Amino acid sequence: MHVRDTESTRQGRDCLEKFSVGETASLTRVVTAQDVEAFARVSGDDNPVHLDEAYAASTRFKKRIAHGMLTASYISALLGSRFPGRGTIYLKQELAFLRPVYLGDTIEVRATV
Amino acid sequence: MHVRDTESTRQGRDCLEKFSVGETASLTRVVTAQDVEAFARVSGDDNPVHLDEAYAASTRFKKRIAHGMLTASYISALLGSRFPGRGTIYLKQELAFLRPVYLGDTIEVRATV
Numbered sequence: 001m002h003v004r005d006t007e008s009t010r011q012g013r014d015c016l017e018k019f020s021v022g023e024t025a026s027l028t029r030v031v032t033a034q035d036v037e038a039f040a041r042v043s044g045d046d047n048p049v050h051l052d053e054a055y056a057a058s059t060r061f062k063k064r065i066a067h068g069m070l071t072a073s074y075i076s077a078l079l080g081s082r083f084p085g086r087g088t089i090y091l092k093q094e095l096a097f098l099r100p101v102y103l104g105d106t107i108e109v110r111a112t113v
Numbered sequence: 114m115h116v117r118d119t120e121s122t123r124q125g126r127d128c129l130e131k132f133s134v135g136e137t138a139s140l141t142r143v144v145t146a147q148d149v150e151a152f153a154r155v156s157g158d159d160n161p162v163h164l165d166e167a168y169a170a171s172t173r174f175k176k177r178i179a180h181g182m183l184t185a186s187y188i189s190a191l192l193g194s195r196f197p198g199r200g201t202i203y204l205k206q207e208l209a210f211l212r213p214v215y216l217g218d219t220i221e222v223r224a225t226v
Contacts, residue, residue: 081158
């Protein structure tokens with residue numbers, strides 16, 4: 001898995017007062033085949049559109065796609081380990097999977113106060 | 114990872130007409146330390162509340178908890194690989210993380226038409 005911080009801010013804050021409106025952070029990842037295969041194992045989601053190139057070729061996507069929840073987990077990574085970071089527990093998430101994510105695609109997740 | 118089907122129905126359906134209102138399916142899993150550690154690697158979410166027993170003991174949770182997105186991924190597993198199964202692509206998800214999930218807890222996810 002490739003992780004690159006594109007922006008980050010002070011970590012480990014545990015009080016809302018330490019944040020400013022408009023403050024933002026992001027992280028960028030490249031989705032690898034290994035990530036998709038590991039996610040299939042840990043989630044149990046072995047949908048062949050994620051794992052089987054021949055099957056995926058027969059779908060509208062034409063190629064294997066990442067699990068939506070894998071890309072969603074990057075949001076968790078940003079919030080839980082970087083911004084706000086340590087101590088963050090998040091309680092709610094709305095997700096809309098708008099476009100397919102292919103292996104090798106670069107995903108940026110961004111959080112803004 | 115432990116997976117046990119508690120209910121399942123015909124798989125591989127690709128037309129809405131093949132489903133009946135009220136039809137339901139579920140799967141049950143036990144969340145293991147190995148799952149949480151693998152999820153941390155694949156997501157990049159290394160929040161110590163998930164990985165560090167001593168740190169977790171200092172939090173309101175008292176023990177390590179699973180990533181919310183790990184348990185959410187079981188929904189993806191149910192939809193994508195069992196019910197409706199093969200061919201299912203899901204587009205939207207609202208999540209509310211109501212209670213902590215501890216290592217060793219059993220999680221049941223259920224889908225109802």
